Amino acid sequence: MKLTKQQRQALHAKYDGRCAYCGDLLPDRWHADHIEPIVRNWWNGTCEHPERNTLENFNPSCPSCNIIKSSQSLEAFRKVIGGFITSLNRDSTQYKFAKRYGLIMEQEIEVKFYFEKH
Ligand SMILES: [Zn+2]
Numbered sequence: 001m002k003l004t005k006q007q008r009q010a011l012h013a014k015y016d017g018r019c020a021y022c023g024d025l026l027p028d029r030w031h032a033d034h035i036e037p038i039v040r041n042w043w044n045g046t047c048e049h050p051e052r053n054t055l056e057n058f059n060p061s062c063p064s065c066n067i068i069k070s071s072q073s074l075e076a077f078r079k080v081i082g083g084f085i086t087s088l089n090r091d092s093t094q095y096k097f098a099k100r101y102g103l104i105m106e107q108e109i110e111v112k113f114y115f116e117k118h
Pocket of ligand 1: 061
């Protein structure tokens with residue numbers, strides 16, 4: 001569904017102008033994210049879950065959260081974020097170096113989205 005200007009304004013205000021996922025202030029070019037993905041079929045413009053294309057299924061999102069979440073469920077998105085520490089420890093020399101020098105402290109906590117805390 002294409003949101004009207006009023007619906008977009010209401011969605012922007014849903015979490016006081018913050019991304020529902022990370023909590024950062026929304027930039028000018030913020031995204032309207034489907035909480036439960038509709039999964040677009042780019043090759044023919046259809047989607048696999050048109051029944052999810054409702055106003056209640058939208059969250060305001062910063063572009064980076066929306067791009068990483070993509071067409072994943074909330075739980076899959078949470079798992080991806082939680083796995084970033086593993087990939088940083090495996091793949092990033094800079095990350096490992098900064099950690100060795102005490103610049104980075106890891107925490108074993110569950111990923112909580114901003115909208116779950118507010
Ligand atoms: Zn975000």
